[in-house]
Amino acid sequence: MILATKVHEIMTKNVVKISITDTITDIEHTFRINHLRHAPVCEGERVVGMISLLDLRHSLPIVDRDDMEYVEGPNLIASQIMVADPITLQSSQPIREAALLFSDNEFHAVPVLDGEHIAGIISTTDLIRFMMESIDELETSMAE
Numbered sequence: 001m002i003l004a005t006k007v008h009e010i011m012t013k014n015v016v017k018i019s020i021t022d023t024i025t026d027i028e029h030t031f032r033i034n035h036l037r038h039a040p041v042c043e044g045e046r047v048v049g050m051i052s053l054l055d056l057r058h059s060l061p062i063v064d065r066d067d068m069e070y071v072e073g074p075n076l077i078a079s080q081i082m083v084a085d086p087i088t089l090q091s092s093q094p095i096r097e098a099a100l101l102f103s104d105n106e107f108h109a110v111p112v113l114d115g116e117h118i119a120g121i122i123s124t125t126d127l128i129r130f131m132m133e134s135i136d137e138l139e140t141s142m143a144e
Contacts, residue, residue: 002134007098008091010130011112011120017042018051024059024076031056038109038123041082045117049082052107056081086111091119095130098122 016034018027018041030036031053041049059081088111089098101110102124109123 003094003096005095005130006091007089007093007095007112007122008119010095010126011091011122012126013120015040015111015118015121017118018078018082019043020048020077020079020082022078024056024081027051027056027078027081028060038107038121040086040111040118040121041078042118047086047088047111047113047118049078049084050086050107050109050111051078051082052109055083088113089122090114095122095127099127102127 016030016036016039018030018039020041020043022030027039031039037053039051040047041051059076087101087105087107089101091112091114098110102108108125109121111118112120112122
């Protein structure tokens with residue numbers, strides 16, 4: 001039943017995590033090879049921040065267009081560009097709470113915890129995918 005669906009049922013479980021000490025170069029590489037738009041920043045299994053592609057782009061080194069050299073930025077680390085203490089959801093919460101969180105705020109992904117440990121990440125894409133699957137199931141059952 002759609003209304004009883006919990007966050008853990010639709011979240012991305014194999015979450016790519018950023019270490020608090022990863023450099024901006026490491027983070028950019030991780031985002032690029034994993035096709036990420038958001039990633040939790042962790043100390044061990046504890047979420048301490050969140051980085052979005054937009055955060056990353058705003059923090060990328062400025063290039064001197066004449067000399068094509070880095071002017072600033074390559075020494076930045078995750079703790080300097082992350083949004084600290086992000087809003088999180090528990091894996092047992094209903095997806096309605098995730099939807100309300102996204103509709104009331106200007107972000108598109110939230111770390112999901114089991115207790116205090118990272119369990120996954122849920123994004124607006126996960127919610128839309130779930131809604132489309134639910135609509136397809138409803139249409140199929142109505143056609144029978």
